Amino acid sequence: AFATNPEYQKLQYRGDEALIAQEKKNAGKRAAEFVEDQMTVGLGTGSTVFYLVEALAKRVKNETLNITAVATSSRTAELAQKLGITVKSLDEVDHLDLTIDGADEIDANFQGIKGGGGAQTLEKIVACASSKNIWIVDEFKMVYKLGNFGLPLEVIPFGSKELFARLKREGLKPAWRLDENKEHVLTHNHNYLIDLRLGLIEHPHLLANWLDHQVGIVEHGLFLDVVDTVVVGKSEKTEVIP
């Protein structure tokens, strides 16, 4: 659908944080409507998911929905629990009907980059365990080709300098993800993060396959052939694709 929509290719983020927040909120609210009574639902991570959880909690309360959630981060789990949603671990449920998560970029073929929040490993495990996946984004994340957003890798600290050098030799422009004190940002699993500043990814499947075979990489942020539906938030409405 949006592969041929030139509107998305022309969009450029102009730093309007209030507009972005409104679009994320619209996407989260709309996606909450996909959840049905008795469902087991995977909840992603990030600011768009925050709006989803808020909207979902309202539905759970007002419509007395009986749902169980599996969260992809402690941040999401705490918020969901605080707002009255039952949260279990993935190993405590026998299936996931639906997972709703944010994304950092989505291309014309529904492929995505995730992991801006460093949660891609848990997010990918939950996404792969789910019967259906929905992504919720603001319209500025819709791109023709992936790669403008740095591609996140979760890496084992042991030997990570050697891995970093290997990535550099391959021309993949790695950068450590560091905090304001120049310390490594740690993932949920106490691993490091490296972002690949690729600019443009011509062959996402080939790159994903190469990364899958590099020892030391726990998981990368290419989410290929994963999503079923994309909910794009706009200033006053949402678009559901397909």
Ligand code: 5RP
């Ligand atoms: C975290 C993710 C997030 O879903 C992605 O970064 C989008 O975040 P936000 O909704 O805050 O823009 O993949 O690892």
